[in-house]
Amino acid sequence: MLISYSWLQLLTKKLDENPYEIAEKLSRSIAEIENITVTDLDTVFEVENKALSHRADLFGHVGWAHEIAAITGKSVTQNLPKDVSPCGTIAKNSPLTISIDDSDEKATRYVGAVVDLTNQPQSPAWLVDLLTALGQRSVSYIVDITNYVMLKHAQPMHAFDVAKLPSLNISVRFAQEGERLTLLDNTELTLTTSDLVIDSGGVAIALAGIKGGNLAQIDQSTNQILLESATFDQYTIRATSRRHAVRSEASLRFEKGLSPTVALTALREALTILTGDKDISDSSYVDCYPNPIELSEPIAISIDSVRHYLNKSDLRASDIVSKLELLGFITKNENNDILVTPPHERNDIHIVEDVYEEIGRVLDYNTITPTLPQRDASIPNRNDQWEFGYAVRDVFARTGNYETLSYSFVDKNAAGQVSSISEGVSSLEPIIDPSLVAIKNPAAPEMAYMRTSLLPSITSHVIENAKRFDEFGLFEIGKVTVPHDETLPDEPRLLAFTYYSKKESEVDTLSAGKGIWKTSLTYLGITNELVNLVPLKLEIGETKGFCFGYEIDLDVLQSLSIPRMFSQIPVSMPTINDLSFTLPADQIIGPVISHIIELGSSNPDITMNCVLTDQFQSPTMKKENRMSYTVRLTFSHLKQSLSDTKITPLRTSIEKSLATQFNAIIR
């Protein structure tokens, strides 16, 4: 919405403040003035339309004049343009009839008048300038005047060429299914029974409240016009406008919910301008208004409540009354209450809180002395899930990785992919039907699905970073969407961790990634086999290097995480023993090491640690199809030094067990 300051000056008595001051006050009292454009002729304020969704009246300058009145204390004046050219007279004995054939009351009022044109003058310069400043185009004098009235009262109007109308029996009705209508801009529409049209002798001549048809378009030879000023249901107009993707200055205003009282005000003003007659008689127009609206019941507000609510103990009843009256409200004092009746145009005011807001905002919230709520200082519950997420972030950052945030939306290829862990190995499979997570109105094709795994999106970050870095770990914590029958989707919180390197060997990359994973999980107090999880090799296309990824449900991690406690530290130096053996080449090493650790924990007094230090295959072994491994066993005792005699039985039992269980040959 664009607002002309010079016009506001005509509508407000002696408004001589600096426009910047007024703009700041309006920002504080209604909605932020986003832009101020100053030209030689005018200063124009801009407010976002959606900031005014609740205020249909502010799509006209009179609405703004009331706002300025309330913040400056200066009253609104009724102003008619001086420099206009009367160009017609009200048609005498016009056969115009108007009916609303709509049992649902989607059209509440239709006021029409027929005007005989004596000529069609040029629009005066001030009008062209004003329209231009407000982002409109000057079309013709008649159209410019209807737009002028709309920009003043927020009421859209339309002018039809009577000579081109099939009949002056005008009605508002719903379209027939499949009925065709060609609009002013030659767009052809096929209508539905939910679309309201204006009918002339059985023919649709306009899409009600949105755009006129091209059938009765006025032109330079037009000598008689039908002026329309009507009120339509905001939801019906909005639905039709969306259904046919036709938007206009008219639909913008009707969608917000205009009051039917403005329809007559607007029509009378247009007739005054066009005929030069200040006194428009009731017989000049046909007013179809089957159920006139009444003013709403007054809202009683107590002065004490207002004082308490706004923390303004010195606020006087007269201050409240004067502000509300400048806004156009009717007030009446009754004991300690004020009875407040909003004007017809303010259909956003229903409850006492609405009135509090009117008072608070025009007084300027910045003048309110701040307080803090009166309450006990009870300690809030701790959100363990939230805190655990931060414990995980902390660990993965400590182990040298970068936390990233990738989008919740993915492309078709990644849609429905779900990671899982089976027998200690990670995998990622297309499991969920992508249509269950599809976005109806995606911002872009690559953002058309809710993600079901973090790995595809974090992988795209790996690929980008691989252009600049040789080695890095990325992690992300986020929710994914897992559709569910008939209810809202499940939203597990997942941790994804990826490790990338340009190392020559895939095994070295894998090993480094596993190391970070294990170190991090161990620090979180996780001791089960998850620490040795085999990650998924991630597909990174043409990118050089290797990348492995893990994904796990944070709740699972949390359930396995044991709070950290101090463990006793052995008094003496540990005893180190290397153990070398060969295994059949197809024997995987992970279970073998787990087995050794299990055996090593059989003596409660002795703690044993086992780390793989070497693996190789000599040509002879290759022939025999065997691999050699060396592990370093570190033994320690909490209270005493360990002698070989204590360790040897343990070591021997490990050797024997390896031979029988895994066909190992000790070297």
Added chain:
Amino acid sequence: MTTPGTVRVIGHQHPVTQTYKEVTDIFRSLGFETIEARLVNSPDEVFTHLNFAKDHPARDIMDTFYLDDGMIPIPHTSSMQNTILTSCRESLETKPIAAIIAGRCFRNEKLDQTHEATFYQLEGLYVNKHVRVSDLIGTLMAVGQRISDTYALELEFKVLTTYFPFVEPGIEILAKKKNSDSWMELIPAGMIHPNVLTAAGIDSKIYNGFAWAVGIDRLTMLRYNITDIRWFHSGDIRFLQQF
């Protein structure tokens, strides 16, 4: 001896999650419990229970994405208000509701330096008896001041009027750094609309309250002088390693 030392790589948490942690800690110390928002919620939770009439143009404010089945990737963390109000209403007699809601939100906006379709809110919710507009302004000013002190930003604040269907009145706190001319929209807020309380089964004649949302990504930009919001989802290590 004068050879420069070898640099060691350290890990980093994302600046947005760091800000979340710091700000939620501030609120926790003021008595607000942290709750995480759902990513996807129903039109009832996102709009209807929040006093958005069906098909009302106010629903356009949110530029909402929709899933094929009509569910909504949330356009605001207010989508959790009804759930929280409903679950806490029984104990309201003895315990005011004081919660903050952290959540990733989505709006179908065109991406540019200052607009992202994916953004981060921290919603606050407070309900008790006899709550006043001055409590709302006072709480937000106190929080704003704590944030300003925590990040040594020397912020100044002002209050504007704004409109959201779920508050009445609706306000917005703007902030600017001392010696700067540009005000930044920091905290949209308001007194909870009585219809929102009624929808959650709370008697709005007895109880009222206020709600607000801090833009965590906006605040992070303000804090670190980040000039382009698009860095946040870039995953670029050159960005991430600065925090």
